[in-house]
Amino acid sequence: MGAVHISTTINGDTVEYICRPDESLLDVLRDRLGMTGSKEGCGTGDCGACSVTIDGRLVCSCLVLGAEAGGHEIETIEGMADGDKLHPLQQSFLEHAALQCGICTPGFLIAARSLLERNPDPTETEVRYWLAGNLCRCTGYDKIVRAVMDTAKDMKKKGRRNAA
């Protein structure tokens, strides 16, 4: 079977690409579109370094075919900051030193944002179980969990202030 032509939306922009039917969405993002922010740590859905959302759902892009991605809304790490304004999670990861080598960081950020969209006030246990699909070998997770919980607290405070 030859290459397929796909039209989809990535980080709000319409994107068209051609890919082979056996190519993963991760390969398409990295090798065809030059979006190397999503990382390949395993290629088998075990490490979460390639996390993206499709129509708001958190997935490993190494387990999705590029050919399946047509007509969806895909969000990657490259779309997380608003221009030069970092997402509160990105800022919090920096302030908490929640990264050492940084290879797992894009995946953790996408996964953590997905958590806070569903559960703006997670317990430590909820954070730990939600992020259990993302492997980090440097930090021991301590500062990552703190960064996520502090972001939730800050966003809640801001939310209250905005509502008042």
Place this chain on the structure above:
Amino acid sequence: MPLDTKPNVIPTTFKTVGTRPVRPDGVDKVTGRARFGADMQAPGMLVGRVLRSPHAHARIVKIDTSKAEALPGVKAVITSKDMPAQEGCDMDVLTNVMARDKALYDGHAVAAVAAVDAAVARKALKLIKVDYKVLPHVTDVDEAMKPDAPILHAHIEHEYQQDLLETAGHVKGKKERTLPKGKRPSNIAGRYEFGHGDIKKGFAEADVIVEHEFTTEATHQGYIEPHACLASVSSDGWAEMWVCTQGHFMVRDVCAKLLGLDVSRLRVTASEIGGGFGGKTTVFIEPVALALSRKAGKPVKIVMSREEVFRATGPTSSASMKVKIGAKRDGTFTAADAILKFQGGAFPGSPVEMGAMCAFACYDLRNVRIIGYDVVTNRPKQAAYRAPGAPMAAFAVEACVGELSEKLKMDAIDIRLKNAAKEGTVSSYGPTFGPVGLVETLQAAKAHKNYKVKLGPNQGRGVASGFWFNFGGQTCTTLNLNSDGTLGLAVGTPDIGGSRASMCLMAAEELGIAYDDVRTIVADTGSLGYNDISEGSRVTFSSGLATINAARDCKKKLCQRAAMIWGIPEEAVEWKDGHARPAGANAGNFEPLSIKELAAKASGTGGPIAGHFEVNADGAGPSFATHVVDVEVDPETGAMKVLRYLVVQDAGKAIHPDYVEGQFQGGAVQGIGWVLNEEYIYGADGRLQNPGFLDYRIPVCSDVPMIDTVIVEVPNPGHPYGVRGVGETSIVPPLAAVANAVSAAMGVRATTLPMSPPKVLAALENKMRKAAD
């Protein structure tokens, strides 16, 4: 001593050092902009792939590459014939990156292709026909030491020593209690011995003796970024390489030697590195990519799959050990003895020598002996893994110390305090310690709230201490003053854990300027003199030392420029708070000149201003740590939960405390993985059974609690600010600490790692059976 050598006066107060600013590479890493090994492209780039042996041990009779070469889209196929031995090259490394007459382990590279895309490359690998003659194999360290074991290398010979009869009894044959005489081909590649005093006499003086045999399984560093490199050799023989490595100067020199290139013809740039922990201190795919590029005449990128990372990079050793410690009733150790046997994979070089040196380093011992055996097996050639060799040795030693404390009814920290190494202690491996902080870590651990928590049923507490030497090494650093007074700092040590932030802090501290005014880059091999690998916990120590001295060089030059402007002797100018100032009233009355003003005037006062420093750094200070952990064992399933974990470690001086804590926490959790889950599992066929993150399970977020930390600061006199390396010591105590906690919770001594649930259940059942008898 030269007359101009001033004693090192370590400051007691700091302005910038010790603060916690955001790291300079941070924004790039949270936005996906940072470029790691696999993120680079080159025009006309080919995809490289490696064919690997499915056999643990096999003679390579013939390799037919003709069909692969004929496949459209294939631009180069190489075997060991394309990588002939070069004069002075390391044959073990060359043979490891591409098998020659034999495949020595499951995953050993036997051929490689470069093709227009990954699909063609994959297809080409399937078209390469290798005729193997399968040979008997051995993957277990004790099995490999037996006189009748399958031999990996005919040229390695060993004469058996009687000390082996004292251990597990694995070496002797089934019947005889004697060992073969004389040198004979063997898998024992080396024997090391350390110690002093008379252990026989020491054990005779003991009131209590504890003795156990221990085993640990091989584990992998488990960095999340697989090895990746992009090599480009041009037709005139100049070559460039982009690679994720802990040492790009090492990559350059080793690759140049393996391929017969002049070092100057190869320029290597270190990408951002997605974790290394020692596993990226050697070469695997880099020389292969260069050889493919040379043959194809195009850039070639190789990215390992996770399976390749597990099968064919450099996990650490598995170990078989015996430890014996004797003590007086008051807890004083009278003698200590250990035999350590480490397999290091298919080539000599297991970290047993360092394991032997570290084993008893925490203790002040009159009578001590450690013997270490380096053994080759049909497994991938081991590479360094964070404090190589020390965690396994500490596991065995600290288990015995823990049991002594139980037998003597002494507190686990008190018995360690009683015997702790301190300044003036003659270490078990030779040198006499200078100022070290083990006692301080023990005291801080004892005072911590975690040590006072009351435990519930099925819960246990474990304590363990650990030691790592730390290294200095070759370092070359340049600090360039920009025209606006900001600075560019070029270091040659890849940043594996936030070191650029620490370098900025030290340069800013020394110059009395703002952290944000210094930008640190990891320069390529064409831009600086040789720098050793980022290993041995040496970066903040030696690159930091070089940075401080480069800043001092810079200050000297800034003072010269101010002296020139003011028309006074340069001795009459001093540098303070980021300004050149007249040194005292006699020097004259001049307005201080800021670094920005001096930078603006640089072209008129002699041109660019830069500070340099080159050194083979000596004076690295050892770092000791004490860990305290509480676990709960589920007697129904054998599963374990870590309830709380405390790391107390001596950092000398914490330059950026966030990243010091990060090293403590990361090392502790890697250690937790090693003791609870992680292991290389080989089948009877010699093939690795679990080469993936699903079956080789590293700790995930929900497996661990917060990791509490206490930073102890006993300054290292060998560093201008007192820094000790911290990266490695943190993985030394966890195996022992967790195993001691599990043992306490089960009421049975854990002597084999990992303590996975089936092993815990078996131990508990065994205990119940014994109780019933």
